[in-house]
Amino acid sequence: MLLGRPWGRCHLGRCALLLGVALLFDAVGLVLLLLGILAPLDYWDFLVYTGSLILAFSLLFWVTWYSLNIEVPLEKLDL
Template identity: 80%
Template sequence: MLLGRPWGRCNPGRCACLLILALLIDAVGLVLLLVGIFASLDYWDFFVYTGALILAFSLLFWITWYSLNIELSLEKLDL
C-alpha cells in the first residue's frame, strides 16, 4: 500500500484521450528515431529528424493533459 491506496490502480485523469494520444505520438516518434539511428538506409536523416520533431510535438499533448488535470478549489481561486 502506497499512501493508503492499493497497488495496481492507475488513474489517467479526466482527459484519458489526451494521455493515450500523447503515448501513441511518443511511440511513433521513438520508433522513427530508432529506425533512423539503427537501420542502414541512405535516407536515415529523414527518420531521425522526423522522429525528433514528433517527440517534441508530443510535449504539447503532455502539457495539455497535465494542465487539464490540475484540481484547484474555488476557495483557492478567490472567486
C-alpha cells in the same frame, strides 16, 4: 495480503484521449528515431528528423494533458 488489494487509486485523469495521443506520439517518434539511427538506410536523416519532431509535438500533448488535470479547490480560487 499484498496482492489482494491495490494501495491507491489509479486513474488516467479527465482527458484520457490526450494521454493516449501523447503516448502514441511518443511511441511512433521513438521508433522512427531509433530506426533512423540504427538501420542502414539511405534516408536515415528523414527518419531522425521526423522522429525528433514527433517527440517534440508529443510534449505539447503532455503539457496539455497535465494542465487540464490540475485540480484547484474552490476555496483557493478568488471568485
